[in-house]
Amino acid sequence: xxAMIGRRLAAAxxxxxxxxxxxxxxxxxxxxxxxxxxxxxxxxxxxxEEIRQRLGLDQSVPAQFLTYLGDLARGEFGLSLTTxxxxxxxxxxxxxxxxxxxxxGLLFAVAVAVPLGILAAVRAGSWxxxxxxxxxxxxVSLPTFFTGLLLVHVFYSVLQVAxxxxxxxxxxxxxxxxxxxLYVLDALLAGxxxxxxxxxxxxxxxxxxxxxxxxxxxxxxxxxxxLAALGSEFVRAARASGLSRGRIVWVYAFRNAMLxxxxxxxxxxxxxxxxxxxxxxxxxxxxxxxxxxxxxIVSDYAPVQGFVLTMALLYxxxxxxxxxxxxxxDPRVKVES
Amino acid sequence: xxxxxxxxxxDLSVTFRTRAGPVKALERVSxxxxxxxxxxxxxxxGSGKSVTAQAIMGILDPAGRVEAGRVYFAGLDLLRASxxxxxxxxxxxxxxxFQNPRGALNxxxxxxxxxxxxxxxxxxxxxxxxxxxxxxxxxxxxxxxPRRRLDAYPFELSGxxxxxxxxxxxxxxxxxxxxxxxxxxxxxxxxxxxxMDLIGELGRSRGMATVLITHDLGLxxxxxxxxxxxxxxxxxxxxxxxxxxxxxxxxxTAKLLAATPRPGRHLEDLEAIxxxxxxxxxxxxxxxxxxxxxxxxxxxxxxxALDAIVTPSPDGERRVLCVRxxxxxxx
Ligand SMILES: Nc1ncnc2c1ncn2[C@@H]1O[C@H](COP(=O)(O)OP(=O)(O)OP(=O)(O)O)[C@@H](O)[C@H]1O
Ligand SMILES: [Mg+2]
Numbered sequence: 001x002x003a004m005i006g007r008r009l010a011a012a013x014x015x016x017x018x019x020x021x022x023x024x025x026x027x028x029x030x031x032x033x034x035x036x037x038x039x040x041x042x043x044x045x046x047x048x049e050e051i052r053q054r055l056g057l058d059q060s061v062p063a064q065f066l067t068y069l070g071d072l073a074r075g076e077f078g079l080s081l082t083t084x085x086x087x088x089x090x091x092x093x094x095x096x097x098x099x100x101x102x103x104x105g106l107l108f109a110v111a112v113a114v115p116l117g118i119l120a121a122v123r124a125g126s127w128x129x130x131x132x133x134x135x136x137x138x139x140v141s142l143p144t145f146f147t148g149l150l151l152v153h154v155f156y157s158v159l160q161v162a163x164x165x166x167x168x169x170x171x172x173x174x175x176x177x178x179x180x181x182l183y184v185l186d187a188l189l190a191g192x193x194x195x196x197x198x199x200x201x202x203x204x205x206x207x208x209x210x211x212x213x214x215x216x217x218x219x220x221x222x223x224x225x226x227l228a229a230l231g232s233e234f235v236r237a238a239r240a241s242g243l244s245r246g247r248i249v250w251v252y253a254f255r256n257a258m259l260x261x262x263x264x265x266x267x268x269x270x271x272x273x274x275x276x277x278x279x280x281x282x283x284x285x286x287x288x289x290x291x292x293x294x295x296x297i298v299s300d301y302a303p304v305q306g307f308v309l310t311m312a313l314l315y316x317x318x319x320x321x322x323x324x325x326x327x328x329x330d331p332r333v334k335v336e337s
Numbered sequence: 338x339x340x341x342x343x344x345x346x347x348d349l350s351v352t353f354r355t356r357a358g359p360v361k362a363l364e365r366v367s368x369x370x371x372x373x374x375x376x377x378x379x380x381x382x383g384s385g386k387s388v389t390a391q392a393i394m395g396i397l398d399p400a401g402r403v404e405a406g407r408v409y410f411a412g413l414d415l416l417r418a419s420x421x422x423x424x425x426x427x428x429x430x431x432x433x434x435f436q437n438p439r440g441a442l443n444x445x446x447x448x449x450x451x452x453x454x455x456x457x458x459x460x461x462x463x464x465x466x467x468x469x470x471x472x473x474x475x476x477x478x479x480x481x482x483p484r485r486r487l488d489a490y491p492f493e494l495s496g497x498x499x500x501x502x503x504x505x506x507x508x509x510x511x512x513x514x515x516x517x518x519x520x521x522x523x524x525x526x527x528x529x530x531x532x533m534d535l536i537g538e539l540g541r542s543r544g545m546a547t548v549l550i551t552h553d554l555g556l557x558x559x560x561x562x563x564x565x566x567x568x569x570x571x572x573x574x575x576x577x578x579x580x581x582x583x584x585x586x587x588x589x590t591a592k593l594l595a596a597t598p599r600p601g602r603h604l605e606d607l608e609a610i611x612x613x614x615x616x617x618x619x620x621x622x623x624x625x626x627x628x629x630x631x632x633x634x635x636x637x638x639x640x641x642a643l644d645a646i647v648t649p650s651p652d653g654e655r656r657v658l659c660v661r662x663x664x665x666x667x668x
Binding site: 124231232233234236237238239240241242243244247251252255256259329330331332 | 391394396398399424425426427428429432433435437440441442443444445446454455458459490492503506507
């Protein structure tokens, strides 16, 4: 198992190196001159030149790249020009917010989509099958920012059951002592039920927005995989030996159906990490997505680089996690790897 | 011959609902199996052998429906039994093994656990007791080092080994009837012989009746006392093996025999059977579904339904579904 993890991480190194190069080049190619932008509209050419030197932008591109690599090696992602804060620090505080949101969205999606998909397959052609199809289609056809705004409108403006879409905690609660960086979890760990509830209330709508988006692919894949498993020869054989329906559905069909569902889960997860960006905007969620967008708009490239690199690393880790899970469920994997 | 048969299938008709219309996969299929008897069901691909087995076991696809007929097992009508009564009997009173043994085993469950599942279901054996019995079963089907094999996954075993596991699983609860649906297709010749010997041997030692489904008349002749020939969802002939080989009555049986390699017969003498199976979705299927391939066919064969001609014989009756059966001597 450890050897497998090591090999997978080593195999990911080239792609991470690629990401490093591409982020560097991409950000240099961003439209706009950061030096001019930060000097302000009234700046003299000398002032702009001075800023350019301070940023190191006057050096040749290879020289800039070497500096960049050196910084990365020391774990420095540079300074954000807008906030003046180290990018690393911002990412470290903001990443848990994004992860909390994504995980909650995914949890909701799995909790709804997998049972729906199973029911739809077990009772193929019944009303629950059709209902699943409608829910799934509706989920993908609504853009996330629209779902988000709609949810805010209904639950905050009209029904007034949700708190204002203003970040991770309302102003009356204090941040729980950080352990995992996930507020709900941290508050629970600290035994602070009230804060946990407050954080959960803030989390509910954005997570729902993401979750609704993720429902469709998961429900569809679960249904298809369950149908395939239920129609397989080994399920027929299990029926021929009189096994109970529950055992056939869960131990024989579902465990086999989990394999493609896991793969889809990995894809949906990385998809959600991307979809976060818009949802974070709508809900003023202080995650890395909104951070990157704001930086992108003003050609502040250090945060953008940091964001892309973080995402690439997350992606690698995520795929590794999926592979490990896959290896646990499917005995055939160990031999092949 | 006075004791009632163990399994009696009577006028069994099965239809599949498909997008392209109903498929009349079986029509008035009848045959019987006595206690401890071994019979064969032979016929070319698509003749309805597997559907017959599935209908008896009660494991038809959801699209398939038994339209009419009776399936009596030890005097109990399986088609009228409740779902739970049936499930209690499946795997315990009658069991089945499949054409593709690797596909019939759960790929991500150890073979020991799969055998234990059946033992838990029918004999309420759990834990070490189930494991011990599973190991005994693996030893019974002559798997070497059974204790280690208990923890093997199907992908770690050869096809022949998987079929042995399947047999162990099917026989774990000592069923009175085993339906073997082309148990040796896809295995190499030596493994085929070993598997057939194993089935024959276990059947004899346990007094178990066996229905061997195959498209190989030679294999049927070697192992079975009685042969049921199917064609396009009909039982066209049902006779004691010796009589069927000596004097086939249905033209299809005769052609099938002529197409089967046998000792003392030159390969170039083998004849292919002309034409193919009729489209079972046709609304106007004639009473004889072989007539388009038959050189003896005439107007009476087109009647919407034919009745089998039954003749008694010393080894049990013969049935043939043909208005102009062959009455000559050896084929
Ligand atoms: N699920 C199904 N839906 C529709 N038609 C089916 C289904 N299962 C079987 N049939 C039809 O029933 C007929 C008989 O099929 P069956 O599988 O019993 O043939 P077979 O004699 O077992 O052939 P083989 O030697 O290839 O296994 C075929 O025409 C097939 O198309
Ligand atoms: Mg078949």
